[in-house]
Amino acid sequence: SQELEQSPQSLIVQEGKNLTINCTSSKTLYGLYWYKQKYGEGLIFLMMLQKGGEEKSHEKITAKLDEKKQQSSLHITASQPSHAGIYLCGADTGNTDKLIFGTGTRLQVFP
Amino acid sequence: EAGVAQSPRYKIIEKRQSVAFWCNPISGHATLYWYQQILGQGPKLLIQFQNNGVVDDSQLPKDRFSAERLKGVDSTLKIQPAKLEDSAVYLCASSSPGPDTQYFGPGTRLTVL
Numbered sequence: 164s165q166e167l168e169q170s171p172q173s174l175i176v177q178e179g180k181n182l183t184i185n186c187t188s189s190k191t192l193y194g195l196y197w198y199k200q201k202y203g204e205g206l207i208f209l210m211m212l213q214k215g216g217e218e219k220s221h222e223k224i225t226a227k228l229d230e231k232k233q234q235s236s237l238h239i240t241a242s243q244p245s246h247a248g249i250y251l252c253g254a255d256t257g258n259t260d261k262l263i264f265g266t267g268t269r270l271q272v273f274p
Numbered sequence: 275e276a277g278v279a280q281s282p283r284y285k286i287i288e289k290r291q292s293v294a295f296w297c298n299p300i301s302g303h304a305t306l307y308w309y310q311q312i313l314g315q316g317p318k319l320l321i322q323f324q325n326n327g328v329v330d331d332s333q334l335p336k337d338r339f340s341a342e343r344l345k346g347v348d349s350t351l352k353i354q355p356a357k358l359e360d361s362a363v364y365l366c367a368s369s370s371p372g373p374d375t376q377y378f379g380p381g382t383r384l385t386v387l
Contacts, residue, residue, distance in 0.1 A: 167316075196375065205278075205365060206317070206378040251316055253376075260305065260369070261330055262376060264316030 166190055167254050169265035176272055181240050184268045186252035188233040194255035195235045196262060197226050199248045206251060209237075242272045276300065278379035280366050286385045292354040295382045299347070299368030305329075307376060308341055308351050309365040317365055323349065324371060356386045 170185050186195065194213045198206035210219045215230025223240045239246055249269050253262035279298040287293050299306050305324050309317035320339065322330040325346040334341070338357070343349040353360055363383050367376040 198378070203363060203381070203383055205280075205380040206367075208375055208377060211375055253316075260371075260374075261307070261319050261322055264318070266314070266316050 280379035297366030303368035
């Protein structure tokens, strides 16, 4: 059974548009990590959320954690071509610090 | 500060051959992870080390995969013999003990023909 679901699976937006990616866990979240990945490369850490209601921002990317819903959202404001890539959420479900990852959301931003 | 190093970046082999990947974690990080990422999927944990001990290898196909971290620093992941379904990106990550951020290397893309 899928423990961590991301939606949408892919997203194509025009430069300048806002977008939101969602990540929902079927298990209790002890921490939620967002990473970005360029095709075939390693994961780049974006931010970590641990407390219910926590919200963090870095440049034009904001992530929120809804502990009760076991859900996190990643919002990009005024998207740019440099935002293109695969966004992955990873959940710490309290089991030896290992992360369970979603299948990713592929984002394309066209000029 | 240097990041997680992995080599090689790319490897192409034929099925039934052997292959080995190397990872050097961030200095001072006691925990090291190996993940397998098949195209279109998220990374899946293969094995987790803390220092030179195995914490979790429940998803490692032990009939063909092996990993070691003898001195508690760098690590090697081996596949012997490789199968077509082993084609994937193999990612290494490291972190400090406890619920801490995992930092990833660039990965090794393995193609099995």
